[in-house]
Amino acid sequence: MIRRKFYITATHVILLVFLSSSVFAAVIKGRVTDENGEGLPFATVVEKGTTNGTSANGDGYYSLEIPDGIHNITAQYMGYQSVTKPVNTNTEKGAVNFKLNPQALEMKEVVINGNGEDPAYPIMRKVIEKRKYHADLVKSFETDIYLKGVFRIRSFPKKIMGFKLSAEDRSEMGLDSSGKGIVYLLEEYTKYFRQDSKEFTKVVSLRQSGDPKGIGFATMPPITNIYENNFPIIDGISKRGFISPANSNAFLYYKYKFMGSYMDGDLMINKIKVTPKRKFEPLFSGYVYVVDDEWVFQSVDLTLTKESQMDQLDTLKLEQTYVPVKKDLWIVQSQVIYPVAKILGVEFAGSFITSYKNQKVNQAIDDKIFQDNIISAYDSTANDKPISYWDSIRPIPLDNDEIRDFKVKDSLYAIENSKSDSIKKSSSTNLGFTSFLFGQPSVRRGKDTWSMESILNSVAYNTVEGLNTTLTLNWNHKINDNKNYYLQLQNRYGFSNKHYNALMKFNYTSRDDYWRGRNWSLNVYGGKYVYQLNGDVPITPFINELYTLIGGNNYMKLYEKSYGKIRLGRNWGNGFSGSAFVSYEHRMPLENTTDYTFSKSNRDNLTPNNPVNLGTFETHNAALAGFALSYQPGWKYIKYPKFKSAQHSDAPIFTARYTKGIPNIFDSKSDFDKWSIEVEHEIGLRLLGKVNYKLIAGGFFNNSYVGIPDMKHLFGDQTFLANPYLNSFQLAPYYRFSNAEKVYGEGHVEWHLNGWLTNKIPVFRRLNWNLVGASNVLYINQDSYYAEVSVGLENIGAKFLRFGRVDVVAGYESGKGKPSIGVRVGLGEVLWQILGISTGPKD
Known part of the structure; x- marks a missing residue:
């Protein structure tokens, strides 16, 4: 089990699936359903006793490559009894379907009274005791990966910010008349290698709906290592990460309830309900399934909500299924992440599934794979694979609307691309009244563009x-x-x-x-x-x-x-x-x-x-x-x-x-020699937030004649708007500390708590506004120095529009007994750029 860095944008989320590249002789297909004949989405189908498996699609249909011969094929789904069937590829002609019934749980004969504890606690205590063993067990890992990621719009308002969208607008977005449809669809096949801290991904092929030249994801979304104390799942949704149900101090964060046990083959599986002890902590809720005697997770079904301190999503569900390689060594077979977000009335819902094949664990990997600091490489023909190729290697069948989405959007791309090519060759003119007043009027002719700044600027x-x-x-x-x-x-x-x-x-x-x-x-x-x-x-x-x-x-x-x-x-x-x-x-x-x-x-x-x-x-x-x-x-x-x-x-x-x-x-x-050396760094502290610092040493080797523009000037601020934090002093007069001294020292440090402490305060924990502390120091000599300390709130805003920050600052100046006190309002990087606020020294 491995954890990879991964970045999420405001318009789509990313995850994936492992796949086999071995040569197989047969393909079996079928459907996994519940007792009522309804498809079980993303059910796991595996060749028993091996790591060769696949996942069903959203309707329960699956496809699995296996060698010729007789094999036992197992279908499993969390909360249902697994079913194993013998399959002979030489005689099997039809679909191999599986009907799963809900799992009947047996309660252990344990009496829970006022002084006792739920039987879930001794089980989880044993899991936690082996946490570090399982977290560090995989030293090297090699696998094939298949990804299918889809993002759908589940609801779309008639108006957005007062603008009404026509039926044609919705159709161009891929939506039907009810405002539903696929807005992002990708399938990707890669090979992944990890040994100690070295990682490499080979992107063999990818297919992105509506963009035949799309680059997909160069590095895979993380295979979440549930045994790590703290992990991000997806970078970008939490600055503090999330606390594992197997965390070394899990009993401080979670309540556990034993739901029952059942036999899966010759293994006893314990189903345990996981509940956060407190709201507005980075915690999961859901279920974990623990293998008795081995005290390892067989599968997990966990959910995050806004109360888990996610910044961008409303909910995120994580499902993982593991298979044993040998005694005490279980590896992930499939992973599904379901992100849901609602922005301006538009509700997005995704399902991103990763399926793994040909896993090799703790086997030596040739060091030549990890050369030249290359973490990912694309095959030169990654975008050029025909549909027949995908139909032959795809382990998870496409849903009907996904098949339609590929066909429609790829056709539209070809049409739009031919239009854009003709537009590029033509000229353009932007000389309207609003352009002269607010924008940038311009005229383009071929490779030349003439423009002027707006009147207001x-x-x-x-x-x-x-x-x-x-x-x-x-x-x-x-x-x-x-x-x-x-x-x-x-x-x-x-x-x-x-x-x-x-x-x-x-x-x-x-x-x-x-x-x-x-x-x-x-x-x-x-x-x-x-x-x-x-x-x-x-x-x-x-x-x-x-x-x-x-x-x-x-x-x-x-x-x-x-x-x-x-x-x-x-x-x-x-x-x-x-x-x-x-x-x-x-x-x-x-x-x-x-x-x-x-x-x-x-x-x-x-x-x-x-x-x-x-x-x-x-x-x-x-x-x-x-x-x-x-x-x-x-x-x-x-x-x-x-x-x-x-x-x-x-x-x-x-x-x-x-x-x-x-x-x-x-x-x-002019006759001077001016120098400076700077170090800037960001240190992540997980649950405690992060620390940013910038240290500067500088001065003048020679200051025979230093003109005023050449002096060392403090990046001060005397307005209510904050200047960029690690480069400035928020209360210092602009030219009070200008000098041409031989040596000076300057330091800036900020501690972003990222929700720690404020998640205990009833109002702020719902707003998700975070505490931040900072200090800025300038030292020239014992008679000339200046220091500031501040405390503030950041992450002010809602959803994706979180840029505000307010600080109360105290400034201490040499020769003055009382500090100066002020308030500064920060607007964020984007508005700083719009207002033309400098973000640092010029060379």
Whole structure:
């Protein structure tokens, strides 16, 4: 049993099935039904005494490949008596059907009184005693996998957010007149290898409805190891993972009830009901079936709900069936996961089944399979298999609506693809009124696109320029799919200081044809423009505009420079990236030229454009050169049919930066050596949440002449909106701690509790809002330091729209006895990008 990392999106969930690649001589087919003739969905059918098995489809139909000869075939389903039939492939011509009756349970003769305990407890105590043995039992594992994953819409409202969908819209989505239908369907056949901590998946073939070029899932959804203390099932639905019913401290979390026992062959199986002791904990409810004397799970039927602290799904059901390889060694035969979610009135329900064949346990695997950090590789013909191929290897028959979905959507894909090819060759124009006002008006002709920024993004106000307008014109030329160049001209005029500035930017990007994520870029800048004294841009022009006009707080401090700059960037696609630049700048100070605010009383709050504590800004020339290098070890790769893609690791990210001010070049006055080294990391603590930290050491080897723009500026914040947390100080004045000292230290740490503690508070546990604690520290010397501590709530929102965060922050500054107190509201990465909020240092 193994656990794999797996990622879930808002529109579909992922899981799968193991399959055999051995050569068989016969195929038996049939149906598994209950006592009333109703199909038992995903029942297990296995060749007795082997690991050769399959699962039925949603209607109970199955298909199993077996060698020629006489074999005993067993059909089993949780809660029903298993049935075994002898099958002779030489004489068997018709369907091999199984009719299963409900399992009759026998109660042990145990009297439960006020001082006794339910007989389930001694059984589970023995299972827990052997938990670690079973968790660590599988050292190596090799198997074939077949996946069939389907996501259906069970109900669809007539309107979504006020918009009514027509019958044609529903039909294009694959829905019938009642609003039901398949929205995602995939079958995939892979070979999987694991040895110790090394894993490799070979994707042999895949078929995705409506997308013949689909890439499916490069790495399999997890085979949930029920014997681990804590496991995620699917990454993305819980930041804390879920507590196993066999957890070492399970009696602190679960109640158990003995439901009875029954004989399955010569094995006694105990059925035990599992119930959480407390609501709003990451716990399961359902049933586990324990093999007597071996104290191992024969199968599990467990369910998670919103009260289990899932972030995105409403319910998730996990079913697993195991088969014995030998005494005390049971491996998973099939796994089914049923996710259900309701979003904006649309109810999604999935069934993702993985079936395993040709399992080899604890046998040596050739190390050549685990080479070059490749965790998954696709066969070059993975997408090209004919329908006859799938019909010959598919162990789980398709349901009728699945057959129809493949036919209809594959045909529609061919039609739409031919339409899109013709559209690509044509030109397009987007010059409507709303585009000019809110969006980005554009004209495309072949490989060239001309555009400009919207009017609303082109008008601003500050106390230096007063009302200012910017006309931004863009030209993008696409050389091919991986190479393009981009030219931008920014024209800016300040009506109060009567300054016209123009800046030209040229960018060339070349992406590797084969290695996704590997690229290099060339940037060339030239002209005269207005910039913030702190080049990391701690406050956006829009937010500064609001604070200036409404409250008289002109936090943004500006200067003007004429310059030329060349920057070369390279990402090797292996966790290592770097950039280098050279520039020559003529820098000029700017002064406030207007004191306009909405209220005259607020004008007294306005401050000079040059921060008083930084001294006088001198007009000077600066010749600069520098580089930045970043490395994260442990990256792994996936080899798709036509390209290779890197996968980030969980290791720390190390970054080094260096900038040199070069004196006496064309009257350059700058003379300094500025450096910094950074380490950033995220540490998962499972039930206790996670810790994120960023540590920085830096300073100036040489500070003979450091211009104000070159100083070390704190990434401060004086607005109610929080700046990106691990890069900023939430209460620090923007330029209070600017310096050119030899050495400084900076640290940021956050503890995201991810529901721990708040799941004990009645209101918050239903909202699923989580506690977060943080601290930020800057230390220059014993007379100059600053520290913050904060506590807040995050994950504010509902369903998939969870981005809000609110913190109460206390700031402690050297020389001040009382801390400053403030509240900061975080908007999340997406809104930070929309508002143009910087997320970190610029190189």
